[in-house]
Amino acid sequence: MISKAQVIQPFLPATLTPGEQAEAFAPSNIALCKYWGKRDKELNLPINASLSVSLAHLGSRTRITPALDGADHVLLNGTELAVDSSFARKVIAFVGLFRGTLAQPLIIDTHNNIPTAAGLASSASGFAALMLALDQFYGLQLAPEQLSAFARMGSGSASRSIFSGFVEWQMGNREDGMDSHAVQLPATWPELRIGLVKVATGEKKVDSRAGMQRTVETAHLYQSWPLQAAADLTRLHDAIVEQNFELLGATAEQNALSMHATMIASWPPLLYWQPESVAAMQQVWALREQGVPVYFTMDAGPNLKLLFTAEHEAVLSAAFPDLEVVAPFGQP
Numbered sequence: 001m002i003s004k005a006q007v008i009q010p011f012l013p014a015t016l017t018p019g020e021q022a023e024a025f026a027p028s029n030i031a032l033c034k035y036w037g038k039r040d041k042e043l044n045l046p047i048n049a050s051l052s053v054s055l056a057h058l059g060s061r062t063r064i065t066p067a068l069d070g071a072d073h074v075l076l077n078g079t080e081l082a083v084d085s086s087f088a089r090k091v092i093a094f095v096g097l098f099r100g101t102l103a104q105p106l107i108i109d110t111h112n113n114i115p116t117a118a119g120l121a122s123s124a125s126g127f128a129a130l131m132l133a134l135d136q137f138y139g140l141q142l143a144p145e146q147l148s149a150f151a152r153m154g155s156g157s158a159s160r161s162i163f164s165g166f167v168e169w170q171m172g173n174r175e176d177g178m179d180s181h182a183v184q185l186p187a188t189w190p191e192l193r194i195g196l197v198k199v200a201t202g203e204k205k206v207d208s209r210a211g212m213q214r215t216v217e218t219a220h221l222y223q224s225w226p227l228q229a230a231a232d233l234t235r236l237h238d239a240i241v242e243q244n245f246e247l248l249g250a251t252a253e254q255n256a257l258s259m260h261a262t263m264i265a266s267w268p269p270l271l272y273w274q275p276e277s278v279a280a281m282q283q284v285w286a287l288r289e290q291g292v293p294v295y296f297t298m299d300a301g302p303n304l305k306l307l308f309t310a311e312h313e314a315v316l317s318a319a320f321p322d323l324e325v326v327a328p329f330g331q332p
């Protein structure tokens, strides 16, 4: 197995020249065709390609400055974290891949403007913003594909948060994973809206890394997942080109439910849904029966993300009173 450091090393200059400070923003993203399952756990290389939409101004902003007291400091939303906390350890390990023998202590300050109540994961935008800030801080001048491939090593979905709009993470087949990076699709959809339905926030018991591994290892049903994902990817490309909302929404919803089916078929079973998640799904289906074009997608958690177009926003905000609406291609 190739290590992250082995892959990154050839792309770093012989001597690093750190700047005085760097700051970068990366958007959060919602997958319409999900990434679920790794073929390489060290490099986060996926078993299937995925496709997402980035959430415009919602995401993470990360600032890097030198630490003058000889120790690393990791801050999240203004609060300093214990260096042995899970988030700080991941951040420091990732930074270590780039600063190499320089070993210069840093202050890594991240702010998420994702509404904390929305129950959205921030690892994708967090690692993408950190990668962009490191690139600036050390003057690495990496190409977008390289930034994406390296952000992937922090968190798979972070590969997609390097870009805005519709983004495809190509699975690649190289052993070092350098062809497993995201690309931005040349398409916009100004009327597209994403509605965040919060069912529960807080740490989940099984994170996506452990969840994927359990599914791949124990769910016989998982064998059908790569085929489903490949077919859905083609359908999503067609939907985006034709601006066919029903095809986009239906494909995304079926894709998410197929992924959850593989999780439920794992052992021990992995069910991220709460009773309120199922109630919200049934509400979406009831609205669809009444003629409202609305679909949902879900990640490894209990919250729903609704997909609809601008003209139906009022109806959906009335049906889901706490709905947080995002316009991925511009302000609502």
Ligand code: PMV
Pocket: 030, 031, 033, 034, 035, 036, 050, 123, 124, 155, 156, 157, 158, 208, 209, 298, 299, 300
């Ligand atoms: O990037 P990770 O390791 O947090 O995994 C993300 C997994 C899903 O959110 C369920 C799917 C996806 O493609 O974002």
